[in-house]
Amino acid sequence: xxxxxxxxxxxxxxxxxxxxxxxxxxxxxxxxxxxxxxxxxxxxxxxxxxxxxxxxxxxxxxxxxxxxxxxxxxxxxxxxxxxxxxxxxxxxxxxxxxxxxxxxxxxxxxxxxxxxxxxxxxxxxxxxxxxxxxxxxxxxxxxxxxxxxxxxxxxxxxxxxxxxxxxxxxxxxxxxxxxxxxxxxxxxxxxxxxxxxxxxxxxxxxxxxxxxxxxxxxxxxxxxxxxxxxxxxxxxxxxxxxxxxxxxxxxxxxxxxxxxxxxxxxxxxxxxxxxxxxxxxxxxxxxxxxxxxxxxxxxxxxxxxxxxxxxxxxxxxxxxxxxxxx
Numbered sequence: 467x468x469x470x471x472x473x474x475x476x477x478x479x480x481x482x483x484x485x486x487x488x489x490x491x492x493x494x495x496x497x498x499x500x501x502x503x504x505x506x507x508x509x510x511x512x513x514x515x516x517x518x519x520x521x522x523x524x525x526x527x528x529x530x531x532x533x534x535x536x537x538x539x540x541x542x543x544x545x546x547x548x549x550x551x552x553x554x555x556x557x558x559x560x561x562x563x564x565x566x567x568x569x570x571x572x573x574x575x576x577x578x579x580x581x582x583x584x585x586x587x588x589x590x591x592x593x594x595x596x597x598x599x600x601x602x603x604x605x606x607x608x609x610x611x612x613x614x615x616x617x618x619x620x621x622x623x624x625x626x627x628x629x630x631x632x633x634x635x636x637x638x639x640x641x642x643x644x645x646x647x648x649x650x651x652x653x654x655x656x657x658x659x660x661x662x663x664x665x666x667x668x669x670x671x672x673x674x675x676x677x678x679x680x681x682x683x684x685x686x687x688x689x690x691x692x693x694x695x696x697x698x699x700x701x702x703x704x705x706x707x708x709x710x711x712x713x714x715x716x717x718x719x720x721x722x723x724x725x726x727x728x729x730x731x732x733x734x735x736x737x738x739x740x741x742x743x744x745x746x747x748x749x750x751x752x753x754x755x756x757x758x759x760x761x762x763x764x765x766x767x768x769x770x771x772x773x774x775x776x777x778x779x780x781x782x783x784x785x786x787x788x789x790x791x792x
Contacts, residue, residue, distance in 0.1 A: 476550040478505045484543045488532055491594075492584055512551040521630075522547055533630075535623045571651055574635050578655040579662055581631045590666035595735040599728070601666035602780070606724035608660035613648055616641040668731045668780055688773065691766075695774025698767060700783060708757060710771075711783065720780040730783065734776035741768040 485493060485502040493502035502508040512518045521531040522544070532538055539547065569577065582600070586592050590601030600608070615625040618641075631637075632652065639650025648656055703712035711717075713726040722728050729737065744754040745768060763771075 475553050476546055478509065478550070481508075481547050481550045484539065484547060488537050488539055488543070491536070497580070497584060509554065512554050518547070518551040522551075531630075533623055533626050534621075569635065571654060574637055574651055575655045575658040577635050578631065578637065579659045581635075582659055582663075586663075589669075590663045591669055592733060592736070595733055596739065597733075598736050599668070599732055600663040601731075602668040602721060602728045603660070603663050604722050604724045604726065604728070605657070605660040605664045607722070607727060608663060609648070609656055610725060612656050612660075613641060613646060616648070618643075668728060691770040691773040692777065693770075694767065695770035695772070696778075698761075698763070698771055699774055708760065715780055715783055717784055720784070728780075729775050730778050730780045732775055734772045737772040737775055738769060741771060 482503065482505070485508065489502055493500050495501050495503060498504070498507065500507070500511070502511070522539070585594055585597040586600045590599055590603070592599045612628065614620065615628050617625075635655075637651050637655055639648060639652030639654075641647070641652075642649055647653070699710045701709040701711070703709040703717075706712075710729070714722045714729045716723065741758070742765075744752070745758045745763070745765075747755060758768075761767075
């Protein structure tokens with residue numbers, strides 16, 4: 467059977483398997499407005515030249531789809547998708563539906579927050595192992611992270627994803643190059659997301675049972691790693707100013723300092739990836755590389771810290787016992 471020639475009419479049934487294989491992580495029924503597994507929704511998006519036509523398969527840029535670092539379409543898949551959306555546009559179907567009315571500020575706040583929950587969960591507990599939980603995050607820390615990602619020089623998955631969402635939602639405002647602060651509606655929607663996530667209760671991503679099953683004795687022994695991680699993390703900040711608790715968990719509020727990450731109840735995979743990056747990258751812009759270096763933490767120590775933090779809630783830290791036992 468000969469292959470369909472380039473430019474031939476392509477049906478939705480032919481592109482749906484491609485969406486299922488390469489796009490389902492972000493374009494799925496959990497987010498009806500961008501659910502490419504629904505023919506009506508996908509077709510409506512394809513009729514907008516600013517979406518499929520300028521993004522799918524783009525060589526580079528913050529709006530490319532799939533994003534950098536995600537599974538990409540092979541040449542045949544890309545051509546199939548192009549033939550599909552070009553067929554819709556060339557058939558004169560674009561513009562038949564009136565454009566939706568512009569969103570007001572409150573609608574933009576809700577839509578931006580919902581976009582964040584695609585990876586970070588509706589309750590701030592991330593749905594992917596390599597995404598951080600945002601429940602209980604410090605508001606200033608959240609805003610600072612987003613602001614840094616919107617630096618014109620920033621690149622990678624998060625900066626690209628943020629710019630894509632901002633463009634889709636037509637959020638006005640920018641990162642002021644002189645002050646480094648966000649302006650306009652952009653400042654409002656980011657502050658709203660920060661405030662909402664900060665109020666969620668931190669829950670343990672990886673329960674004790676899950677961690678013991680995942681790590682087990684064949685991978686160094688859970689009990690040994692947990693105990694070692696606890697010894698490193700739970701140093702009394704009053705006795706040791708470089709204790710993890712000095713920044714990441716205040717005794718009174720059981721929340722991190724404004725500019726520190728919430729590390730308790732975080733996902734082990736994410737924690738370990740961040741710790742390993744800090745241990746090898748002294749240009750991260752944080753004090754973490756120096757802290758790790760000053761403590762002479764080994765690779766095994768980093769694993770232990772990740773295990774302990776992943777299985778421990780903020781409320782389980784204080785009081786700090788003289789003899790630490792689990």
